[in-house]
Amino acid sequence: MSDASSVVSVIDDLRREGEELDRLVEALDEGQWALATPAEGWTVAHQIAHLAWTDRSSLLAVTDQAAFEHEVTKALAEPGDFVDNGAREGARKPPAELLADWRSGRAALDAALRAAPPGARFPWYGPPMATASMATARLMETWAHGLDVAEALGVTPEPTDRLRHIARLGVRTRDFAFGVHGQPVPFEEFRVELVSPSGEVWTYGPEDADDRVTGTALDFCLLVTQRAHRADLALRAEGPDADRWLDIAQAFAGPPGAGREPREHQGTKDADR
Structure with a gap:
């Protein structure tokens, strides 16, 4: 293309x-x-x-x-x-x-x-x-805030392969995420393998990388937009740097986001109200 x-x-x-x-x-x-x-x-x-x-x-x-x-x-x-x-x-x-x-x-x-x-x-x-970066950022925000709207309305949107743009942005902002959290940026690239909503596998980074992230594109996009806690997602990290990344990943500009609480913790908070 x-x-x-x-x-x-x-x-x-x-x-x-x-x-x-x-x-x-x-x-x-x-x-x-x-x-x-x-x-x-x-x-x-x-x-x-x-x-x-x-x-x-x-x-x-x-x-x-x-x-x-x-x-x-x-x-x-x-x-x-x-x-x-x-x-x-x-x-x-x-x-x-x-x-x-x-x-x-x-x-x-x-x-x-x-x-x-x-x-x-x-x-x-x-x-x-x-x-392209401006359009991708707008798509990411539209999707992420749309998820918030859908949750308020009790609707579960069907994921589409439009997520490829957000997934790519999430991979490209890896170094930014480490930097904004005050952590050293890993020198080596990671391998990222994501299963798209249509079943295609999207890959990023060298095949022989020591650190790897695998899972679905939907879960990865939920993580990097901080619409779900890592504990609620089926993402797998191999290697200590990749593991740290999944704790701090964010594809949006600005200071570190607060993220979302795990669902189990959310239920406890709701019960306490």
């Missing part, structure tokens, strides 16, 4: 991921928009508002870098709060208005990413991002 085809492929999959979540929320009543999700303090409305806010930030990064730099300055003035503030602001809107905002932002970002010139790189809150 050529570089251009690869970029189009991830943008197409980002659009499909957004459409799938859209179908899940389009018919919700006001009470369902207010349902709590696994993210503490966030309702379904907060989840969609966060996606809408991040899509708008991405659109600025792609189309108006001066305006985006202004947003970065605002973020630096309120470290740790600007993401939550964006979600809270959007969640206060009537559901129909929030949904319309998210849809228009998705459409505008889709068009902007497709129009980006080859080799373009865009500023971000971390390192600059290429077009």
Whole structure:
């Protein structure tokens, strides 16, 4: 697959991921928009508002870098709060208005990413991002926050091979995960072998690597987006560095995420309430 085809492929999959979540929320009543999700303090409305806010930030990064730099300055003035503030602001809107905002932002970002010139790189809150990287990051967030929405609604989404983009990002962010946790970055590459939803095996890294991770692509993506605790996933690590990685993996930018409690611990907490 050529570089251009690869970029189009991830943008197409980002659009499909957004459409799938859209179908899940389009018919919700006001009470369902207010349902709590696994993210503490966030309702379904907060989840969609966060996606809408991040899509708008991405659109600025792609189309108006001066305006985006202004947003970065605002973020630096309120470290740790600007993401939550964006979600809270959007969640206060009537559901129909929030949904319309998210849809228009998705459409505008889709068009902007497709129009980006080859080799373009865009500023971000971390390192600059290429077009494919920007689309992959948006797909990852759409999928991960969509899982939170689905859990609040008692729905179990069917995994698709769109996870290949998230799995690849999870592998590529290995060194970042070690660094952000203040741990030494392993010198050698790992071997990662993941069974996709369609049954294909996705492989990364040298076949003869001493450290290995094996399991399903779904479990790996749940781990690197911190949507499930390692104890609840059927991932196998061989080698001490690979084992450490599965405790700290994160594919998203920013400080170390808090992650999710094991299901057994969640049940204990619920029983104590």
